[in-house]
Amino acid sequence: MATLKQVAAHAEVSVQTVSNALNAPHRLRPDTLERVNRSIELLNYRPNRNARSLRTSAVELIGYCVPSWPDQAHLVMDQFLHELCAAAEKTGRHILLFTAPPGVEGMPTYDDLHARRLVDGFVLSQTETHDPRHGWLKDTQIPFVSFGRVWKETTQPGPWVDVDGAAGSAMAVQHLYETGRRRIAFLSWPRSSGLAEDRLAGWRGRCKQLGLPTGGLAVRCGEDAIDEGARATAELLDSDQPPVGIVALSDILALGALRELGRRGLTPGVDVGVTGFDDSPLASVVSPGLTSLRQPMDEIACELIAILTETQSLTGTTSGVPTERLLQPELVIRGSSAPG
Amino acid sequence: MATLKQVAAHAEVSVQTVSNALNAPHRLRPDTLERVNRSIELLNYRPNRNARSLRTSAVELIGYCVPSWPDQAHLVMDQFLHELCAAAEKTGRHILLFTAPPGVEGMPTYDDLHARRLVDGFVLSQTETHDPRHGWLKDTQIPFVSFGRVWKETTQPGPWVDVDGAAGSAMAVQHLYETGRRRIAFLSWPRSSGLAEDRLAGWRGRCKQLGLPTGGLAVRCGEDAIDEGARATAELLDSDQPPVGIVALSDILALGALRELGRRGLTPGVDVGVTGFDDSPLASVVSPGLTSLRQPMDEIACELIAILTETQSLTGTTSGVPTERLLQPELVIRGSSAPG
Structure with missing residues (x-):
């Protein structure tokens, strides 16, 4: 079919x-x-009209939990929300915003909104490693789709859309390689993050493919903060064989790298090429601009809405739409990685 | 009463x-x-229960138009949305997000959402100078409340909450004065912006009160962009009597000022004190951090929801809640304005 x-x-x-x-x-x-x-x-395509889907609902609202503030990881949230809203409206639906505590504590809120028929299903984002919401919603048979994976060892509960972090890191390595860099480091997060391990694996894999060294070149930062990015960069630059390229797994860590380079009188893009992840507003306001991996927010939003509205998201079975979608990021090249 | x-x-x-x-x-x-x-x-307080208010509605949804992307002026939107959502929930209501074209073109969308009873009223933000939405909604008798003023010469149509921009600029001038600066410039927007004129007036007024010069020290930028802030700063620094303090009416323009200072080997906070407006995520990621005026988002959100739900916002008459609220910003001091 x-x-x-x-x-x-x-x-x-x-x-x-x-x-x-x-x-x-x-x-x-x-x-x-x-x-x-x-x-x-x-093609003899038949949408599964018997599936319990949002299409049969009268209210036509999709719940989205607005992230708590402050959290710099949400720098691209307004872009995501706009695209999500536009994608829902193309199908005649709207987004209902709500707040909820993180983790299992928030589940009664989801349950209540669905039980009162205020919403027909949920789009989850800010998905955490081992996020408990997905399994809970699946068990409770509440329709949902996730932006991001929970990185369980077992299968992912329910349908999801995500961006290929490993491919993104590989693209960044490839770009730095093609601009003449041969010793390329990686700024990572703690080992407990599935997202970080994915992006790290992409860096390692492409370096090996290209015959580039990786030993001693991956540094873990304690948290996603400018200071941590700067500290890790200092550690790399103080080593016997300092890198000439740095792939950071977030724009925040990359900004830390840029700051440490500046402090040492090194010029980003000339002495050391630097790339970030997310193409947040931060990437284009620093000078030189930060090369970064853009997540295709419009495509992500359309896929999320299509999956939620076209599939029995509660059982994970399909009705023509794949319920697991890995999308490719795009490398936006700026001055921080100008040919060295 | x-x-x-x-x-x-x-x-x-x-x-x-x-x-x-x-x-x-x-x-x-x-x-x-x-x-x-x-x-x-x-106090013999009697809420006006006869007024047509959101309180009588069954659906209890408040519409909010998600700003179009990209627009860097929306850097604090996620913070605003979170607070708005939380404030609405405290009264048992939720926020329904939607997209609409700007200006009068978007009015059929507002009308449609209200006519279909999907929402009971609207919170407007991203209010533009001479924004046509407010008068239109008032004439159409659709309940709304505005974050921001339209800056008409006549009275503001309908209820609003805003932050006192003039007071904010005055606070920035006062702070730079108290840290030893005597020649303080202002980076502004084009004359067509009511918001810009308000903030500019606050700078001028406080400078005059303190006996500081203003002639030749206000520079208008063509748009809210880093490059424009840098250009205007260059113009000021190239003048016969360059300033030692710069009050910028946005974080973006202030970042332009920081960039131009850096380019000339001048140290922000030492050679020239700089302040921005909005306390966006940008303010704390640059080095040195940018001193900036924070808008009290939690208070703004609570006032908006209180006005919308407690007053007949369609006629502008009150039921105990003031329908015009001017709130004070808070100066968050960082390295860019360290004592000179």
């Missing part, structure tokens, strides 16, 4: 457009609708 | 607590509830 994605590829449109053809055909131009419908017919 | 604010003052609690005593008494500690009820009785 064909998937929604195969239909989209066949009709040369986005997954969202196929979803619209099924749920909100009036939103499409007639010629587009005709093309999509032809592909649906040719 | 007593106002909600008078009741709050009498009971020595916040306006929000009085509102909770009326609408969600179970959320208060018994002794607090008793104290508030005693004040209500003593």
Whole structure:
């Protein structure tokens, strides 16, 4: 049986457009609708209309827990929220915001919102390693989809969309390699973070592929803070063989690297190439600008909404839409990694 | 007849607590509830229960238009949204997010959401000078409250909460004065912005009070961008009498000032004191940190929700809550304005 994605590829449109053809055909131009419908017919695509889905709901609201403040990891949250809202509206739905304590303590809030029919399902983000929400929602049979994985040793509970962190780190290494760097370090987080291990593995894998050294070049930072990025960079620069490239697993750590380079009279992009992760507003306001990996927020949002509204997200079975989507980040090149 | 604010003052609690005593008494500690009820009785406070208010609505959702992206002026939006959401929940309500085109083009979206009873009223933010939404919503008798003023020559349409920009600039000038600076410049926006004129007036007024010069010290930037802040700073530093203090009307312009100082080998906080506005995440990640004016987001959010839920916001008449609230910002001092 064909998937929604195969239909989209066949009709040369986005997954969202196929979803619209099924749920909100009036939103499409007639010629587009005709093309999509032809592909649906040719590929014999059948959306699972019997599945318990948001489509049958009257209220048509999707819950999203607004992260607590302050937390610098949420620097791109407003961008994500805008795209999520726009994607939901394309299907005639809206986002209901709420606050909840982190972890299991917040679960009664999710349960209450769903029981009162205020929302039909949830989009989770700020997913933590071993995040308890996913398994709880799955067990409780409340529809949800996650931006980010919980990195359990076993299978991920429920459907998810994520960005390929390993591929992102590999892209950063490749870029620094192609601009002439041969000794490339990695600024990481503590070992307990699945996200960090993923990005670290991408750096290590590509370095090995390219025949570059990795020994002594991965430094773990205690937390995601400028000071920690600067400290780790100092440690690297003080070693016998200092690196000429630094891949940081966040923009915050990368800014720490830039600060330490500046303090030593070294010029980012000339003496040492530096890259970050997230392409947050911080990346373009420092001077030189920070090369960083952009997460495709529009695509992430469309996939999340498509999965939540098209699948039985409570059981994880599909109705044409894949329920696990790993998207590719994009390297945005700025002065911090100018050819060395 | 007593106002909600008078009741709050009498009971020595916040306006929000009085509102909770009326609408969600179970959320208060018994002794607090008793104290508030005693004040209500003593002052003969009667909430206007006949007014068409959100309190009578079944859906209990408040609409908020998520700003379009990218726009660096929204750097503190996630903080605002979290506080707004928390304030709404304290009254048993939630925030419904939506997207709409800016200006009058977006009005059908507001109208539609209200007509379909998806929301009972709106909180507006990203208020522009001469923003057409406020007058339109007032004429259409759709309840709303605005974060920010439209700066019309005539009266502001409908209720609002805002931060006193003039007082903020005056605080920044006072701080630079007290740290020994006597020649203090101002980085502004184009004359068409009411917000900019307000902050500029605060700088000028306090400089005059303190006997400080202002001639040639106010520079207008073409837009809110790092490059513009740097250009304006260069213009000031190249003048016959360069300033030793710079009050910028945004964090972005202030970062431009920091960049230009660095480029010339000048040290922020030592050679020139610099302040920004908004206390965005940018302020604490640059080195030295940027002194900046923090908007009291929790207070702003509580006032917005109190006004929207307690007043007939459609006519602007009050039911105990003032419908125009000017709040004071707080100066957060960092290295960029260390004693000179």
